[in-house]
Amino acid sequence: MQNQEAIWLDANDRLGLFIDGPNFHGSSRDMGFDVDYQALLDFFRQRAKLTRAFYYTALDVSGEHTPLKPLVDWLSYNGYIVVTKPTKEFKNGNGNRRIKGNMDIELAIDMLNLAQYLDHAILFSGDGDFRRLVDAVQQRGVKVTVLASSDVTADELRRQADQFVELADFRPHIERFGEGARSRPGATDPQAT
Template identity: 40%
Template structure:
């Protein structure tokens, strides 16, 4: 009887040890799974190694008339290479969309491709959104694409990590602040004194476009 009790006790001790070993192994496996999950979350959040899936998503939006007219008034009117601009602001990033907002004449005798606010962006990687110039009775002409630009940026906001706005128009300050409130980094690009001070101050970064001006 004593031997039976001793044998039973030994068996119980062995079973307990086996159970502890099994629990220890499961705990280690769970810890490994947690580590793998944390690494996966970091990669999805963009904190892992650089790659297509982790590159910041960027949208580029150009108020073409504003910048091109500013270019006429500064630095001798040297043309801007918009392809070079796009290369610079998208370096290390994944481009979602690049759009130039360009007012155009409604004169049927003037081709769209040759118009001054369209031609600089042709073949440079930009989608070109056009809007007819408004002519008033006093002979003045107005071209305002602010609403179209702002609506597009807000519509795309959930697909962007960075928004690059090429304009000097201080009216865009509120748009910049709305995007920032959604966690989007906003970079403003422009030419010198043509960019409103309030717009520069609101941006996370200001980019001077003189680097892309062609030499005459």
């Protein structure tokens, strides 16, 4: 993290975490690591006053088993507020099946509703659609940090944020290593983006 933790986190900040599950997972997967979600919570709890930690994802409920179910269950029992909704299936003009499950509205509503209780919001997403949300939350006096991979972060989102933290720099704090990880043993984040 290049020893800049003191710059981007204040111990007195009331902090909210907003994790765009598919976006965050896709970035970590592209970088070749699994996220230790317990380590992620511990990192922020030790450095600020963590108010809420949200995790957003759509779930495919069409089959008997979804690979995300174990992760979602673990997160909800271990300090995260998990917000889900069922995916929807569409067929394009060629009859090809397409699955969709966007959680942007849910994340935006929660961040705006919680803004009055926060000093600092951390958005784990590089999605440019969140630029206007970041602006609206900043207008309410909340500092917003975007934590994502610069390779997939929209320029307009990065410019709007008060701070940008590169996922590659944050990786050492949250990377999961086998059975010795701080989170549930054998857990992976099987998100499909």
